[in-house]
Amino acid sequence: MKKPLKISLIVVGIAAVIFVGVMLSYRFIKSMDVIENAEINQAATGNHVLLATQGSKFKDSVMDQVKKDMEGKNVHVSIIDTTKLDKVKADDYDKVVLFTTVQSNDIPENVSAFMNANKNKSIHIAVTADSGRWDNKPKDIDAISEAS
Template identity: 30%
Template sequence: MTRKKKILYVFIGIITLFFLFLVWYKVTYSMDEAASYEINSPTNQTKLLIATQGSEFKNAITENIVNYYKKDSLYIKVIDVSLLDKINANKFNAIFLFHTWENLKPPIEVEKFIESNKALKSKIIIYTTSGNGSYKMENVDALTGESNIEDVKKVSNQIKRKLDDLL
């Protein structure tokens, strides 16, 4: 076998391993789609939008927040972040965006939503999860953390305090 063929085979092997790693990473760490649902009547005067992604941690926090507010005369709409482009932010008193930092950036839908609703930033609360818990979008006031299931109560309370100020 010639030297050029050996180099070519090694190069192809490295590229193959790299793509296998990317597939494994995507399958292991990508978020599930969050189920969409509504609590109480959309005719209620006070409205909360929760845009999230599906994971054990995010589902537990979303459930805590929904359970905390559902007894009030408050309309709650829960959607996956992929549906943000269909939302009229002006119809909500508070918006909670809950997403994971993936591939060194937030989901594009979250970026676009924030960009197109800059005038409403005072009623948008963002919580970004990442591997080390510190990544967030530049020039955006956001809470950050890791997706540690042990922190569900602490993080839920932190978010509820922020939402209480808006609702």
């Protein structure tokens, strides 16, 4: 193999490794934390609401405010991480709220799968995005924010 071709292949290889490393680092840095399950007003006799979310500074502060606002109300609120949606039966809840993030230009696959599996259920969705871009946006979105 000729020396210029060998050098070119090495340079392209190094560039590819750097690119993949940067992309994986970006994905890791931007990924959401997994939250602990929580119950608010578990003995309430009113509506039972599922709130599926992810962990981030912004979302954690929103959940803290939700907990304060709902304390003592006649509404049972179950808070879970979106990664656990595959274990949820939407029919067990009067309302379902998904509070998720657009990552890599779409919401997480398991959130989309949950929405598709429960099209007959009234699901309210609030979405946050770093970039403000979301190419595959579903029709019925209740809110979108660029804070994530």
